[in-house]
Amino acid sequence: MIANLGLNRLLWAVTGGLSVVAAAAGVMMPGLYDGLVSEELLPGALAQDLISVLAGVSLSVLAAVARPARQRQQLLALGLLGYLFYAFGIYVIERAYNGFYLVYLAIFALAFWSLVYGAVKLRRNLMAGARLSRGLRIVSASGALLQPLMFYPLWIVMLLPLMRERDQIDSLYSIFILDLAFIMPAFLILAVLVFRDQAVGLVLLPALYVLGFTLIFSLALAELLKPIYGTAPDLPALTAATLLSTLFLVIGGLHLFRLELLPQTQAPLPDPIKSAIATGS
Template sequence: MLKHLFLNRLLWAVTGLLALSAAGTGVLRPGIYDAVVSSELIPGAYSQDLLSVAAGLGLLYLSYAARPDRPKYQIVALGLLGYLFYAYGIYVIERTYNGLYLLYMAVFALSFWAMVTAGSTLDPALRTVSLPRAMRIASASGAVLQPLIFYPLWIVMLLPLMRTGEQIDSLYSIFILDLCFIMPGFLMLSFLTYRNHRTGLLLLPALYVLGFTLIFSLAVGELVKPLFGTVPSQAALLPALALSGLFLVLLILHLAQLRTERPAPESPTAAPSPYPRFTPNRPSS
């Protein structure tokens, strides 16, 4: 799937190691957010760090285990990179100026450039890619769900701000990342998958990895609220569990039915000689 796999694996390993360092510090010392994150958002930061620890460990493993004949490992790695780009994009854009801010910027930048490197090293001639038609339609339809939910939701929230000119103090990064990057990605890869294009078939499950980790972190954020003296909200927990579960099911089914085959090498044939073949006369008996 990817050419120059060593370079890609190296970027995954470095990104995963830095993310593990940043997120592990946040999990062990959640007080680093006290001065830079409002108290009601600290459970969300804690849950995001928990998921980022898992993503960092996953990237470290995939940087070791990925091989040219394991394209599904590479797909999952791209999804984890997308999650780290989003998660640390929030910290960077929201100006989380604690002692780890430069590390947040490093993870944000490395995850972005690792995805750019992967996109530029996709080998279009390496494999033929196929997905059963029913699964292709189901996967493409599932990918449209997130834009259908979040485009109207975020735009409705933005319109009053646009009328009044009010500048909110937190979570404005979600509007930027979702409306400018994530939702267009879902729409484009959904269309390409529906059209049976190899890029959509290969990269849409990576977006499902991203979608699952992002939405599941919201569910975890509700579950860890008692650790910070607040009460979980069922109205927030259940939709997050349902949507993350949907993305996980689509991811598993898409990868299970995805077929990538290396084209059989053509047997070399000798070029025809421009001269007539000479066959000596056999002596008569």
């Protein structure tokens, strides 16, 4: 599906390898975020690093096994790149100035440009032949549209008092930037394209569901890790994150594995034209 797959695989391998190193350091070195991440956010940092290790390993494996005919694996890789862009973007924007900050910057940049390059290199003949049943297309597009409908109002309501009071918060402002400028527009655009049965939406939306699942599942995991830091899980937050991540997993999985990716061949020439070519006139 992706042209120039060799270069893409190299980018995936480098991004995945750096992610494993940086995230594993966060897991194994508890003091890495001292003075940089507030205590109440440490469960979230640990959960994110654990998921990032798995995402980095998975991306590295996909870089090793990806082949032109294994099209769904390539879409999974694009989704993992999106997750790593978001996860390490948080550390970059939140100014986590520890010994790995330059690595965070490298992953942030590599993941973004690898994602852009991979999307640009999608083969048009396969894109044009993408098919998905009408019922599943509506379900998938509706699930994607739910995200901007939910998070745009939520984040804007939280931003308005800060804007009114000219207040600068010390943490988690990266979520507003990444969600409002990147993730929610992507969900909105691809949802509209899938509703309209456009090939680019049909192909790329499963990758966005991979991103969404990994991000939201890390929030659920953070709640489960809170007892390590002496606090109790927030059951409503755990339930909401679990349900939303399950929704991403189910809809994204169905979309990915029911998606038909057949190359579109050139249409046959009309008989008069073929006859003219054959006679040389």
